[in-house]
């Protein structure tokens with residue numbers, strides 16, 4: 388018996404997002420409005436999680452929405468669902484923003500961040516969807532500590548893997564493989580993929 | 582041994598956007614050639630999206646209005662469909678091709694070779710030969726010689742498509758070469774883009790890539806192509822494969 392319960396993927400009720408993206412690609416503003424409603428919550432949540440600053444998070448969320456409008460025709464449905472595509476875009480922008488800020492900041496701040504290494508239960512804070520939060524929490528819990536810290540420091544804090552290695556006092560190669568191992572475990576636990 | 586680390590192990594760091602710029606670019610080159618890594622990255626992104634989706638936030642009320650007001654100034658990118666184009670990163674629609682190039686494109690599209698070129702260069706001869714063309718091809722040729730005829734061209738992978746249109750006549754024609762063959766039961770459908778609402782403009786014949794579009798241009802801002810079930814759809818059901826602006 389596997390201790391981890393595989394819950395089904397969350398049902399994104401409401402409109403067919405692929406269809407909304409296709410229509411948006413044609414310049415359909417009404418479709419884009421529906422797409423906005425469907426994804427803005429997760430986008431803002433994720434960006435805020437990475438950036439922490441509410442004003443900057445709004446700015447980046449707005450940028451992501453413009454990018455969504457701009458690149459709708461480049462979405463490739465056969466390569467995956469809409470939400471991961473949008474959130475990958477959002478994460479990329481949030482991380483770019485946080486790195487730009489970090490580059491300007493003192494190295495001390497980075498050292499101080501060590502004490503802020505997020506525990507897995509912190510990861511699930513500020514979540515509205517309790518079921519989803521519960522499953523994410525449980526799945527993160529199934530990772531080893533090093534796997535979990537490597538993944539969450541990169542994903543929620545925007546650190547590069549050399550920075551993660553430095554923060555955790557772990558060799559570069561180890562961090563790289565722990566990130567991959569951790570994501571494989573997470574993927575399998577969440578029941579994503581083939 | 583340390584000098585050349587196995588690139589396959591970088592999928593996790595890549596999916597979390599944790600690779601420094603140089604390594605990211607190098608890995609993207611690997612990714613383009615390694616289906617196993619591409620698959621793994623897609624799965625990791627889907628898993629991470631679940632983490633992201635659990636972080637739902639409530640957007641401030643003014644944000645949507647600002648976004649909706651702003652998109653009018655954001656130019657939308659055309660679709661990418663071919664691997665060659667994806668590598669280049671951008672497509673370059675060549676507007677207003679020189680007449681000879683356009684005639685060559687028409688020749689390719691119709692499979693008539695030099696005939697079309699001659700038609701374009703020698704209107705006189707063209708008229709007599711047009712009579713022997715199929716009705717539709719004649720109409721397209723005629724459209725091409727309309728005084729206000731304009732063209733727009735886009736390349737998408739192996740396919741090159743041109744729309745010729747005349748606002749005076751209210752007509753538009755679609756000419757393409759290199760369109761990938763579709764599986765049984767599928768067809769290419771053309772659409773007039775009425776500022777975001779797609780109006781059916783006909784199905785591309787399977788045996789040649791040319792179609793005089795059905796219906797009047799009527800202020801349409803562009804022409805789009807989708808793949809649809811045989812017989813066509815009333816509304817597009819998939820991503821646009823091509824979008825050509827009528828501007």
Ligand SMILES: [Zn+2]
Pocket residue numbers: 588589611615617618619
């Ligand atoms: Zn690989």
